[in-house]
Amino acid sequence: MSNAELLKKRIERERLARKQAEEILEKKSLELYAANEKLQLLNLELEKAVEKRTAELKSAKIAAEKAQLAEKEFLAKMSHEIRTPLNAVVGMANLLHTTSLNDIQEEYVDDIKYAADVLMGLISDVLDISKIEAGELALNESEFDLRESLNALVRTLDYKARENDNELVVFIDHQVPELILADKNVINQILLNLIGNALKFTTKGTISINVNVLIDGEGNSQLQFEIIDTGKGIEPEKLASIFEKYQQENKAIKVEYGGTGLGLSICKELVQLHGGKIWAESKVGEGSTFSFTVKVAPIMGNKGEGNEEVVDYNNQLGGKILVVEDSYLNLKYLLTLLNSWEVDYDVAYDGEEAVKLCAKEQYQLIFMDMQMPKMNGYDATKNIRNFSVLNSETPIVALTASALLEDQRAAEYAGVNSHLIKPFSPGQLKRVISQYANYQDKDNKKKTSKQGKFNDEEWQVLSEYFDGDTEHARIVVESFMSSNKENMKLMADYLDNNEFDSVTALMHKCKPSLAMVGLRELSNLAAEIESLLKSNKNNKAIELIDDFLPKLNKDLPRVEQFYQKLKNE
Amino acid sequence: MKGIVFTEFFQFIEDNFGYEMVDELIEETQPASGGIYTAVGSYPFNELVSYLTYFCKKKEMDPALALRLFGHHLFNVFSKNYQQFFKAQNGSFGFLASIDNHIHVEVAKLYPDAELPKFNIISQTETEMVMHYTSERKLHALAHGLIEKTLEHYHQKGEINTQVLGEDGSQVQFKITLK
Ligand code: HEM
Numbered sequence: 130m131s132n133a134e135l136l137k138k139r140i141e142r143e144r145l146a147r148k149q150a151e152e153i154l155e156k157k158s159l160e161l162y163a164a165n166e167k168l169q170l171l172n173l174e175l176e177k178a179v180e181k182r183t184a185e186l187k188s189a190k191i192a193a194e195k196a197q198l199a200e201k202e203f204l205a206k207m208s209h210e211i212r213t214p215l216n217a218v219v220g221m222a223n224l225l226h227t228t229s230l231n232d233i234q235e236e237y238v239d240d241i242k243y244a245a246d247v248l249m250g251l252i253s254d255v256l257d258i259s260k261i262e263a264g265e266l267a268l269n270e271s272e273f274d275l276r277e278s279l280n281a282l283v284r285t286l287d288y289k290a291r292e293n294d295n296e297l298v299v300f301i302d303h304q305v306p307e308l309i310l311a312d313k314n315v316i317n318q319i320l321l322n323l324i325g326n327a328l329k330f331t332t333k334g335t336i337s338i339n340v341n342v343l344i345d346g347e348g349n350s351q352l353q354f355e356i357i358d359t360g361k362g363i364e365p366e367k368l369a370s371i372f373e374k375y376q377q378e379n380k381a382i383k384v385e386y387g388g389t390g391l392g393l394s395i396c397k398e399l400v401q402l403h404g405g406k407i408w409a410e411s412k413v414g415e416g417s418t419f420s421f422t423v424k425v426a427p428i429m430g431n432k433g434e435g436n437e438e439v440v441d442y443n444n445q446l447g448g449k450i451l452v453v454e455d456s457y458l459n460l461k462y463l464l465t466l467l468n469s470w471e472v473d474y475d476v477a478y479d480g481e482e483a484v485k486l487c488a489k490e491q492y493q494l495i496f497m498d499m500q501m502p503k504m505n506g507y508d509a510t511k512n513i514r515n516f517s518v519l520n521s522e523t524p525i526v527a528l529t530a531s532a533l534l535e536d537q538r539a540a541e542y543a544g545v546n547s548h549l550i551k552p553f554s555p556g557q558l559k560r561v562i563s564q565y566a567n568y569q570d571k572d573n574k575k576k577t578s579k580q581g582k583f584n585d586e587e588w589q590v591l592s593e594y595f596d597g598d599t600e601h602a603r604i605v606v607e608s609f610m611s612s613n614k615e616n617m618k619l620m621a622d623y624l625d626n627n628e629f630d631s632v633t634a635l636m637h638k639c640k641p642s643l644a645m646v647g648l649r650e651l652s653n654l655a656a657e658i659e660s661l662l663k664s665n666k667n668n669k670a671i672e673l674i675d676d677f678l679p680k681l682n683k684d685l686p687r688v689e690q691f692y693q694k695l696k697n698e
Numbered sequence: 699m700k701g702i703v704f705t706e707f708f709q710f711i712e713d714n715f716g717y718e719m720v721d722e723l724i725e726e727t728q729p730a731s732g733g734i735y736t737a738v739g740s741y742p743f744n745e746l747v748s749y750l751t752y753f754c755k756k757k758e759m760d761p762a763l764a765l766r767l768f769g770h771h772l773f774n775v776f777s778k779n780y781q782q783f784f785k786a787q788n789g790s791f792g793f794l795a796s797i798d799n800h801i802h803v804e805v806a807k808l809y810p811d812a813e814l815p816k817f818n819i820i821s822q823t824e825t826e827m828v829m830h831y832t833s834e835r836k837l838h839a840l841a842h843g844l845i846e847k848t849l850e851h852y853h854q855k856g857e858i859n860t861q862v863l864g865e866d867g868s869q870v871q872f873k874i875t876l877k
Contacts, residue, residue: 139717142724142734150736157738 213456216551218245220462223555227469229604232642239641243281247317267537268402269550270426271557273313275340275352276301276656280640282317283338286324294333297324298663303653304342305352310426315399319407322392323356323419331360331416337664343422351405351422362413371409372397396421448493449473450562453483453509454528455501459551463496466555472562480504484512491519494565496549498528499540507543514544524565582694590647590691602645603695606688609646613685617678624674632674633662646688651681699743699835700812703772704735707746710771711753723749740811743835762839769843777851790852791827791874794845795819815841825876830869838862838870845872 222242230238283297290297320338327336339355363371372393400407404424411417450467452474454460460476467474475490477483481504483497495513499506506527513520527545529536537548549561583591591602616635623631636659643652654677661670708720724733727748731741754761777784783801787793798817805812815833822828831838842860849856859873 135717135721138721142732145732145734146736149734149739153736153738 212249212551213459215245215249217456217458217462219249219551220459224462224465227555227598229598231608232605235605236641239281240284243278244285246313247282247285247321249314268312269314270310270312272308272310274307275305275309275311275316276307276653278313278317279320279338279340280656282320282324286321286328289325289328290336293328293331295328295331296335296663298335298337298660299340300337300660300664301340301656302342303657305340307649307653309352311352311423312403315403316423319396319399319421320354320356322396323354323421326392327356327358327360327417327419331358334359334416335664350425352425353420353422356419357416358418359416362415363409363411363417364413365411368409368411372407448491449475451475451477451483451486451490451492451495453477453480453496453501453506454498455479456498459498459528463558466558470559470562480506480509480512483509484517487513487517487520487523489519492523494562495520495523495525496528497525497545499536506545507539510540510543510545526561526565582697583691586647587691587694590645599695599698603692603698605642606646606692606695609642610688610692613681617681620674620678624671629662629667629670632670633659636662647691648681648684648688651677651684654680699741699746700737700809701735701739701741702737702775704741704746705737706772706775707749707768708735710768711749713771719753723752726752738809740809743813762842765837765839766843766846769840769845770847772840773844773847773851777847784851788852790845790848790854790856791822793848793852794827794829794874795822820871827874829872829874830863831872832869834868836867838867838872841870841872845874849874849876 219242222238222245225238226235226242279299279301283299286297324336324338335358337355337357339357341353341355343351343353397407400421400423405422407419407421409417409419450472452460452463452467454463454476455478464474464476475486475492477486479501483495484504487495497506497510501509504512510525510527513523513525515521517523524546525544527537527540527548529540529548529550540548546565547561549557591597591599616639620632620635623629623635636655640652640655640659643649643655654673658670658673658677661667661673711719711723720733727745729742729745729748731745735741750761750764753759754764780801783796784793786800787796794817798819802814802817806814813833813835815831815835815837818830818832820828820830831841838860842858845858849858854876856874856876859875861871861873863869863871
């Protein structure tokens, strides 16, 4: 084979191979192109998926934020919605109080009112937990009778105590003043919490509640409360961190103490809010003592002070009071009181109406509910302050169901002068009116003329318990006198037969009526006897009873005198 | 079998015996492909067997030796074209171990129709390595040649001991001892 021929063959083979290679290349290119396309499509899908997911996340976030906001609004609204009917319960109970009731009815009404109060306090506290933590809860101090309030609290817990065969014993030292200035809700909530815990961990035992006065170096007085149980006690490791906010390592405490596990830490916050300290001591198997102190101011003088201010009114032509309130029941309560005091008023059912009325008439005082339809109290107040010619200077008192500093500040910012926190008592309302309004308190005038006859003590009783209603007072005193003789005879019999339980019950029954006929000292003595007997300190109790009977006999003529004066009214 | 094996085989024959020998192999064995190969295509394995058989008969050469020599040639092509695989290792044992778990894996990815042998490393010390070759194509002699050149590439000297496992030569043990 010639070289040329071979070369030709070779070239032909190379040519064919190249063609083959080109075909393969072309096929590969096409495959590559298709793969590329697919990849791009995939990429696009991926991008879309990512975009979609991002959008979903975004809307989920917005939804969550909305839900959070809705929750906040719901809480605020619920707080209002729950408080409103509860206010009505309290208000109606107050109204019932102003009618003629016998002892038992009175006690029942007190119980209703007290239970509603406790409920109100609880609701507020549940709703305000976050506020406590943010330091936004304001102390809402008012005068109250600690003995009354503590006994009522114990009454509501009695049923719970009996479930575990427990006994609740209250001892209030006689140095504790009759009236104190403190936040009743706060103190009640602390007590409710601590007594509730004590009851939970004690069976067939005694829970003693002691109240004493502590005087510090600067002469400031503090109240010290002790809640002593005979329960199972708390181990030292747990005791150390028992007031700390619920943490992971405190699980055991949470499990044992139930609920949110926040109870004791709330107590601590509340005690601190009230300028005090809280601590606990315990021995496993023997029981625990929870103690706390609160700063309180004792109230001197009589409870009726507010009424006397009214007397000082210069006798200007009194204008009307404007009541702005949308809740029917609250309104009914308020108007009933105003009517009974013969105070002139106009009513507006929402902010808009209030603004309209303010354009027509000058008022002495405006009571403004803060949460109302159409125009709320904040806006109405601003409007009146800024635009009303007649009422831009008129005192406006906010009627609010909120004890929160934040809400109060908002109201003040809008231009209100002060706050009346629902539920309020007739006395509180009257005091506010007398503070701001220049009206002729006819009711009080009437009473003022009466005071001439009554001595200070009687007058105090009259205004405190009967709101000046002499008819009501007469019935109560009369029934006291008619039952007293028999009660004393019963007492002697019980003592002869060593029936101490019956003596305890009798003391309990006498306590309120003694106070209401003006024998406050004896009422306190009865309370002390009752609590001594409950803690089985019978000898000490008998000593006091020996005091009690002659004292009562000595004081009876005073009651008789009081009765005569009432009868002559 | 991948075209590169054919094109390089022809190159190997041409380098040593001239293109006439290549032409003769094609003309005498009459392959289905017509002897026309491109590196990236795939062709019947038996065409390679036919060439080898004819060639060894004609030249009275041991086919194993021919394959070993072809292995030497093929190694030079690989080491020129796929430098990265060699640089990745700093000794022949490491490189040989990487054929099965890396190099041929990449080859299979690039050419899904490639028919590759299996190399199992049985044992390995600093100086001795035992590996098993398994392939239906029974080209262990080619592997032998490639291994020889691998040692040379990493400037290592050693002894390659071959032991056929079983009858048909599809499984062969290489024991490489470095000096
Ligand atoms: C960078 C280095 C290497 C590359 C790129 C490479 C690539 C390839 C390719 C493309 C084939 C053809 C597959 C087919 O025909 O379908 C092949 C076959 C083969 N390779 Fe490698 N290889 C390399 C190194 C080695 C080494 C070092 C050895 C020896 C230990 C080896 C042993 C073999 C054997 C024996 C075959 C023939 C097929 C068989 O026996 O079944 N290769 N290799």
